[in-house]
Amino acid sequence: MSGSERAILSASVRGRVGTLDLDVAFETSSRALAIVGPNGAGKSSLLAMLLGARGCKGRVAIGTRVLRDSESDRDAPIEDRRLGFVPQDGALFPHLDVRGNLGLATELARVPAGEASARIDRLLEELELGALRSRSVQRLSGGERQRLALARALVIDPVALLLDEPLSSLDALGRRDVLGFLVRVLERHPVPAVVVTHDADDVRRLDADVLVLEAGRVTQRGSLDDLARSPATPFVEAFVARTLGR
Amino acid sequence: MNERPTSDRVVAPDRASLAIGSLLAFLLLAPLFGLVVSARPSDLWAALASPSVWSALEISLVTTCLTALLTLVLGTPLAWSLARSEYRAAPAIELVLRLPIVLPPSVAGVALLLAFGRRGPFAGWLYPEGTTLAFTGLAVVLAQTFVAAPLYVQGAVAAFRRIDARVLLVARSLGASPTRLLLRVAMPMLAPALIAAIAMCWARALGEFGATLLFAGNMEGRTQTLPLAIYTAFESDLAVARATSIVLVLVALVVLVVVRVLERRSEAHA
Amino acid sequence: MSLERMTRTREPGSGARRTRVGASCALLSLLASCGEDARVASPSTEAVTPTPGPEETELLVFAATSLRDAFRTMETRFEATHPGVDVTLQLAGTQELRAQIEAGAPADVLASADVVSMEALHTAGRVEETTIFARNEPVLVVSREARERVTTFADLPRAERIVLGGPEVPIGRYALTILDNADRALAPSFRARVEAHVVSREPNVSQVLAKVAMGEAEAGIVYRTDVRGADPELGVISIPTEISVIAAYPIATVEGAPHPRLASAWIELVLGTEGRTVLADAGFLAAEAP
Structure with missing residues (x-):
């Protein structure tokens, strides 16, 4: 895989989630992929299937690495998938300080010690957390928490990033702060990124491709402009109207 | 005019509650008070000069520490399994495992004898050479574990249930196998709560009397723990019994204070 | 084995008030x-x-x-x-x-x-x-496992595990007096040979009987009244009057x-x-x- 070229994340997953019948297929590589859709459409369940936290049929692969293939009965355990996961409000390790959170991550990922501390220092700098390195995570602001969650996902050198509404718990200020970092991170780390979001502004800032998920199915796929030009469903229409209206 | 915070004004206890509650507080504190005021320093010295008290203290410390260790090593995986299990019988199992907490210690002792005694169902492979578990230090540890370990398991299950499931998911995604999730993430994260739970278990083991007497017997230098020594001393030398009791009360008090401090820290994390 | 057997009480045959209240009572009497x-x-x-x-x-x-x-x-x-x-x-x-x-x-x-x-x-x-x-009168009580080996008081040192009352309680003091008497009447160092096999000094006579009745210990010294109505498999051996002590x-x-x-x-x-x-x-x- 050449330096800035992103590997391709291809997924074709099926499974039942409660009463919802989820059946989604997509590929993504060069741009971040934003997954949008009404509540209960299956967005978080889709992420859980990619992560390996929820069983599914079908196939998930990143580049040549096959994570799941129900045909050949391949189902890599969560800990072997090396996916950088950022949940809604960070889900930081509450008993550790900023650096400790990154340290534990590298330990769990079995990154050699020397390499680990180099990566940690680099990410602390990149996400401007250096001054907070010894601060308990209990005392971080919302934006700082999400930046640390992002750093923690990146420190294991993931093959892809999965972000589940990473900005939704933040106030406007924190949102702007984290979004800026997120844009830079996605530029610097050439891995496929899937971002679940509710906000068309986020999609625009991230310059993301959009996958619209409604009731477990993909109803539209394209750029924000494509969606605005010919919305396939009333949901898409309302979604783009919110951002274009401003 | 009144500068107390609003919450104080809202929830400050009323006089009736204070008065009625004080009755129970008195009931609980009076015996301890009686114990302390009845003691003379000379009694305390007499107790500390008695070799049987020292031997009992040593046996108590060694057996309770072994009990705590055994409980930690075996009880933590058990609590973890119960807390994470979606198996339908798990709540019932958890409930049954709490039974030893409420059983009278004498029942516990008889039950231990019936199960692990020379005529029990496991005697065949427990005692191939005609030995016996009863009357040994191991029997003391087993009796203590039987009555005290459920306290730890109960506390640990509650603590494990409080963990944010997403933190565990993140840890798995970072590379933690299920075993390392417990050892490297869940246990360190809950260290204060687990230490508090094991301290309660240890304190209960320290006070264990009935089950030990029935299952392990009472032999100075071998199975006579501090509570057994106190009971024995009651028959002969009340002053020594009183002084030894105070030693036990002080140790228990220290443990409770440590537990409280750790609980505070645990709450800060939650 | 039934819990009832471990108790040292029995129901008199006459019209005594029935007070058998099951295992819990029986167990509690162990701690009496x-x-x-x-x-x-x-x-x-x-x-x-x-x-x-x-x-x-x-x-x-x-x-x-x-x-x-x-x-x-x-x-x-x-x-x-x-x-x-x-x-x-x-x-x-x-x-x-x-x-x-x-x-x-x-x-x-x-x-x-x-x-x-x-x-x-x-x-x-x-x-x-x-x-x-x-x-x-104190008597020697012997578990069923040891009945063959211990048939008289002089056989007591042949029991594997012996329990006595603690020296603080009367039955324990009587036992020691009896052993001292046996030193003189039966054999020198009788007491020492018995004490080498003593595994526990119980705080009351119920505990002594329970340990022998359950087979954990092979022999113990209790009162005659304690073994009335106890497990018939228990061996009860009278202590020779010349060394015994009567309460x-x-x-x-x-x-x-x-x-x-x-x-x-x-x-x-x-x-x-x-x-x-x-x-x-x-x-x-x-x-x-x-």
Whole structure:
């Protein structure tokens, strides 16, 4: 895989989630992929299937690495998938300080010690957390928490990033702060990124491709402009109207 | 005019509650008070000069520490399994495992004898050479574990249930196998709560009397723990019994204070 | 094995009040404290003269635990011959009963398993004149596993694990005296050979019997009354009279008893022919025995 070229994340997953019948297929590589859709459409369940936290049929692969293939009965355990996961409000390790959170991550990922501390220092700098390195995570602001969650996902050198509404718990200020970092991170780390979001502004800032998920199915796929030009469903229409209206 | 915070004004206890509650507080504190005021320093010295008290203290410390260790090593995986299990019988199992907490210690002792005694169902492979578990230090540890370990398991299950499931998911995604999730993430994260739970278990083991007497017997230098020594001393030398009791009360008090401090820290994390 | 077997009590065949309340009661009796206290002491005999008073309808009898069966039988008979009278038995270890009387419990009669405790109460003016009404004899009890090996008291060192009462309680002191006597009468160093096999010194006689009855220990020394109605598989071996020690049980009216007339009637029953028969049925020796 050449330096800035992103590997391709291809997924074709099926499974039942409660009463919802989820059946989604997509590929993504060069741009971040934003997954949008009404509540209960299956967005978080889709992420859980990619992560390996929820069983599914079908196939998930990143580049040549096959994570799941129900045909050949391949189902890599969560800990072997090396996916950088950022949940809604960070889900930081509450008993550790900023650096400790990154340290534990590298330990769990079995990154050699020397390499680990180099990566940690680099990410602390990149996400401007250096001054907070010894601060308990209990005392971080919302934006700082999400930046640390992002750093923690990146420190294991993931093959892809999965972000589940990473900005939704933040106030406007924190949102702007984290979004800026997120844009830079996605530029610097050439891995496929899937971002679940509710906000068309986020999609625009991230310059993301959009996958619209409604009731477990993909109803539209394209750029924000494509969606605005010919919305396939009333949901898409309302979604783009919110951002274009401003 | 009144500068107390609003919450104080809202929830400050009323006089009736204070008065009625004080009755129970008195009931609980009076015996301890009686114990302390009845003691003379000379009694305390007499107790500390008695070799049987020292031997009992040593046996108590060694057996309770072994009990705590055994409980930690075996009880933590058990609590973890119960807390994470979606198996339908798990709540019932958890409930049954709490039974030893409420059983009278004498029942516990008889039950231990019936199960692990020379005529029990496991005697065949427990005692191939005609030995016996009863009357040994191991029997003391087993009796203590039987009555005290459920306290730890109960506390640990509650603590494990409080963990944010997403933190565990993140840890798995970072590379933690299920075993390392417990050892490297869940246990360190809950260290204060687990230490508090094991301290309660240890304190209960320290006070264990009935089950030990029935299952392990009472032999100075071998199975006579501090509570057994106190009971024995009651028959002969009340002053020594009183002084030894105070030693036990002080140790228990220290443990409770440590537990409280750790609980505070645990709450800060939650 | 049934829990019932581990208890040291039995139900008398006569119309005694049925008090079998199942395992929990049986188990609790294992922890009953040393109601078996008994010490050899000079007998003191004197009947108590009843003080006239108002109509008495209640009687509170404090009795050592080992008297349970005998006194329950007597309770039934007493109530039959004294219509309208309700007898309450308070059964506990002698030490406990003594402490309660010292603290002013409103008891009418005290029947103790321990002459020393009774004498102390008498000296302190808490009980009136005391009378020995029964004696109890220590015996060697042997588990079924050891019955073949231990058939006489002289075989005791051949038992693998021996439990005795602690030196603080009477049965433990008697055991030591018996072993010392055996040193002289049977073989030198008999006591040392026995003590090499002692695995526990129990705080009361119930614990001694329970450990042997369950097979954890192979032999122990308890009172004759303890093994009445116990597991028939237990071996019971008499201790030769030349080395044995016999415990005495005194009875007395409590000083200031609320029901003095009924109290002396009760003591008359215990000392009389009927009482002696009931006591003998329970395994006690007569008061006049050596």
